[in-house]
């Protein structure tokens with residue numbers, strides 16, 4: 378009963394008002410408006426997302442959680458421009474998203490690096506593709522700066538097979554950041570990493586985000602990761618016809634200290650609330 382009390386409290390204080398009321402004085406930077414996505418399949422149309430609405434503000438850090446297959450990647454792919462809504466609109470900085478662009482960079486769980494190219498070259502190729510006319514020395518300086526930012530100055534000449542998983546993900550983050558995107562989309566970026574590397578990279582990501590203040594949309598399955606990183610946690614219902622179930626404000630002051638926020642009683646209220654959402658209210662057979 379105590380928990381139920383706490384949940385109601387969180388729901389009233391953090392979820393009770395529609396975002397348009399809570400954030401009325403801010404301009405939405407990423408707008409997902411009444412988006413539905415239907416995939417054609419051999420068994421007929423498959424409606425993955427149905428009526429998804431979300432406004433993300435400039436410089437916000439958003440995490441998205443939901444059970445496997447609910448449509449998280451599909452949703453963020455529509456922001457990156459790799460997928461398109463069947464109906465509804467996705468806008469970034471007021472313009473409809475029609476295709477991928479350098480203003481929206483994606484970091485994937487599997488790094489997506491070219492294995493025969495060095496770390497330097499992997500980042501350089503992206504910088505060169507976006508800024509072909511910049512002087513060579515400037516492009517190389519951008520690459521060096523971003524590899525240094527993720528602590529890989531010494532590993533610039535190594536190829537992905539010579540790098541650990543954490544190092545590969547650092548290259549991937551450096552590559553995304555080197556383009557100076559307005560929106561960074563991370564699809565379970567730390568899902569394949571061990572716990573210590575994951576925590577190190579979460580801290581680095583927060584530091585970089587704090588310095589550059591791009592808008593971040595990140596998919597994760599890890600509630601603790603979301604509570605450490607996000608300003609808001611978007612919780613999706615199960616598919617088919619998935620939508621956004623609730624959005625949880627994460628109130629911890631920044632810069633965040635992992636140990637300190639875990640001592641905050643609100644941490645466990647929020648954690649339990651999210652767990653209850655996933656494993657009771659929207660329990661799913663596929664996920665234990």
Ligand SMILES: Nc1ncnc2c1ncn2[C@@H]1O[C@H](COP(=O)(O)OP(=O)(O)OP(=O)(O)O)[C@@H](O)[C@H]1O
Nearest residue numbers: 416417418423425444445446447448449450451452
């Ligand atoms: N191109 C496609 N054609 C048909 N069905 C698809 C296609 N892409 C995804 N799906 C289906 O849409 C649903 C949502 O997939 P999506 O990858 O967006 O989910 P997710 O929440 O990101 O999953 P996970 O957490 O496992 O990565 C799944 O049932 C998937 O099988």
